[in-house]
Amino acid sequence: MPELPEVEIYARYFQRHALGQRIARVRVLDERILGATRKATFIRRLTGEQFTTVRRHGKHLFAQAGERNWLHLHFGMTGDLAYYCDPAEDPRFARVVFDFDGGGHLAFEDMRLFGIVDLTSDPDDYIREHAVGLDPLDPALRLRLFRRLMEKRRGAIKPLLMSQQVVAGIGNLYADETLFRASIHPLRPVDRMTPDEMKAVYTNMRRVLNEMVALKAGEGDYPARMLVQHREEGDVCPRCGGEIRRTIVGGRTTYFCSRHQR
Ligand SMILES: [Zn+2]
Structure with missing residues (x-):
């Protein structure tokens, strides 16, 4: 089950592969993974955007894609990320796939569906509204x-x-x-x-x-x-x-x- 260290590795993976790439197409293969955002809204708000910043807080991963538009990932029990070039390689349990202009694909896969893929306008608002505690590696946590x-x-x-x-x-x-x-x-x-x-x-x-x-x-x-x-x-x-x-x-x-x- 992914805890902070695993999610930190996912954040670095996301950063290495998906940052700076324009999203040509968003495929929601299983909308049960979506949080509060409806499928049509999710697709509309991310298509054509570019991931510019990745941020991790606790077990949450946020990736900015436009002004007040952040992708929010929580990996639940079996969530994972996969980046690949051949769309025929979509992982078996891929729930959402981002197809990039450059030809790469980033999948959020999750066999057991305890994870969440969602949108939020601001990670700090999300953290405050959901009373998420401080990140234990935050230097401010003396x-x-x-x-x-x-x-x-x-x-x-x-x-x-x-x-x-x-x-x-x-x-x-x-x-x-x-x-x-x-x-x-x-x-x-x-x-x-x-x-x-x-x-x-x-x-x-x-x-x-x-x-x-x-x-x-x-x-x-x-x-x-x-x-x-x-x-x-x-x-x-x-x-x-x-x-x-x-x-x-x-x-x-x-x-x-x-x-x-x-
Ligand atoms: Zn002992």
């Missing part, structure tokens, strides 16, 4: 601000990291990874965390996301020291030798070390 946002909240740390309301972009996998590195139990109430523990969550959240962006930009596999390589009940913690346990937190399958995460 430790002090992170603490202040967390202090207003109640409940367990893991669902808060995943809520998209305090910070946006963290899903199940990297929430577990962040807490594993910060040595914090996923069910620990935020109002019972010390300032140092909150700092450890903040620091490791950014470290995990930055490392994952770098990893995904290359060809590397997850290192063995990461929890992601040990997501199995009874596995051995690569950090302390403790036992990895599985539980459900906020409806999501959660793995943690029963020894060093407190």
Whole structure:
């Protein structure tokens, strides 16, 4: 399931392949993927335009195509982008395809249809109206601000990291990874965390996301020291030798070390 690092890679892919290209034709192959915008409007507002800017916020990707006209992509569970030159290569689950003047094609594919393809007049308006939290890699999100946002909240740390309301972009996998590195139990109430523990969550959240962006930009596999390589009940913690346990937190399958995460 795409989280911030995966969407960052999609944003770079979009930028590399689709930026500066004029859209000759828009094909909506399955309109169930469209959000609030109707098919005819979607096609009319993008045909003849040119993608000029790509912006990512959390798990959202925005691409500008004209004044107050932005394409908005959310990748849901199985969303992906594909760029190719032969239209016979339309991916099996392509839902929307942009045919460019230069002969290239960019498809948004999504097998399970939990993703969204939509238009918005302004990404900042969208973020505000939908109360999407700050991007965890935004330099404006300093430790002090992170603490202040967390202090207003109640409940367990893991669902808060995943809520998209305090910070946006963290899903199940990297929430577990962040807490594993910060040595914090996923069910620990935020109002019972010390300032140092909150700092450890903040620091490791950014470290995990930055490392994952770098990893995904290359060809590397997850290192063995990461929890992601040990997501199995009874596995051995690569950090302390403790036992990895599985539980459900906020409806999501959660793995943690029963020894060093407190
Ligand atoms: Zn451990």
